[in-house]
Amino acid sequence: MLPDVQDEADVRGIELTDVGISNLRYPTEFRDGTTTQAGIGIFDVLVTLPSDRRGTHMSRMVQLVHDHLASIDPRELPLVMKRVAAKMDIDHAQVRIALPIATRVISPVSGLEAFQASDLGLDAAIAAGSFTLTTTVTTQVTSLCPCSKTISDYGAHNQRSDVAVAVSGTEDDAYPMDAFQIVELIRSSGSCPVYPLVKRPDERAITMTAYDHPAFVEDMARDLSLALRSRNVGHAVTIRNLESIHSHDAVASVAWAPSTSSVG
Template sequence: MQDVQSRTDKRGIAIQHVGVKNVHLPFLIKTKEGGFQSVLARIRFTVELPEEYKGTHMSRFLEILMPWSQKPLAEPELEAMLREALKRLDAQAAEVEIAFKYFIGKRAPVSARESLLDYDCCFTGRMRRGEPLCFTLGVEVPFTSLCPCSREISDYGAHNQRSLCRVHVRFHAGEECIYIEDLAALVEQKGSAPIYPLLKRADEKYVTEEAYDHPKFVEDILRDVVLALRDLPGIAHFSVACENFESIHNHNAYASHEETVSP
């Protein structure tokens, strides 16, 4: 049968990203404990298309992805996946983004009741022929924040809200990336108080008072996260976006920052 995708295109436009998006597959994500967690992943998988080619071979992306859905996945596996894409699709550059819900066990502070908290995470891998893998880990971490101004001016109480910090980190080539569990814990500590799926009355009292004792603006949280990320060994680049879902406004408080860290 004729291979229409491989026909010559004369418009002189190379396409930076072409491939498949919103592919849903089960994947196994490596855990800090050495096992794996089964997740449902949403995938975007693309390659760079030279200007002389009319199109790429979409089916080959799925052929590459399918076998990996049965193997525990982390940075080395993404590298192997991208190398296969460069070879099979005759491309100079390839990129894959795998987004998924990841669950981490939480123990309530007083009752010690166990529960699972879900985190939105993503692995992003980029590779160009002859160059090392560029791997980025992304995690969205929820926590509680309490307004310092509200606490200062009120005779009793202070308004607080659920907050979300979106962090993406990349490490220098040859350096091991941080585990999801460790990155989530590092960011969570910078809020006013952690969030727990399951709380009894004694736990709720503890968390409420913990937040009251650690008031923070969105700017405070962002700066504290930035300082913590700068201290990570081997980190090359990071971005942070903090958002407070305000309880006394119909808008959110927001702050973001990114920087490259020298070796």
């Protein structure tokens, strides 16, 4: 029988916060009751390594991804994480999943259909039996500068904005908003959504919509936070304007938790 070196005792007395595998690319299907898509996910599986253990069993982590995450339903992640902790014989474990998702977008005038890709991140953790899940969606909108519109004789500078919304879940409600809902919420922020397929009539409508709805990066962060607070959903919002006339980006962020804050 081959020796199991990872199970050797360690006498240095140092607990390691995170040990495991990172950047594992693996086929998976994402399904959450609203969206079903297949693709390649990127997985991190991490555990805390007690001070008396020399190593962890990283092959088991790949096996866990194969056995339990070939199909991902965020609503089932509390059970999956309990299996991870049991398989690794540990009371603290974390699984991070990143994959793109695509939503159908209809051009505003021509009515043409195309797909808009967004980035989805799922960060599941279990510690001493307590489960948490952070669902993060990142996509883009158009923002038009209110200052530029006010001070200019005509026109106003605009740009694309990267918007990330992270929603907090627990075992009782692991997935309080699905990915599609978050995408739609983000697309409703800013000055105008972005569209993958644009004809000239669409471009005209998009340009005028943005001009009629100017928004600073601060405005977008606050509006998104208010919308999430109205749903009593814990969240973090991060926005980065890819400024078109400046040599820097403009950024804003806000976080809120229902247990420690109130609306307003």
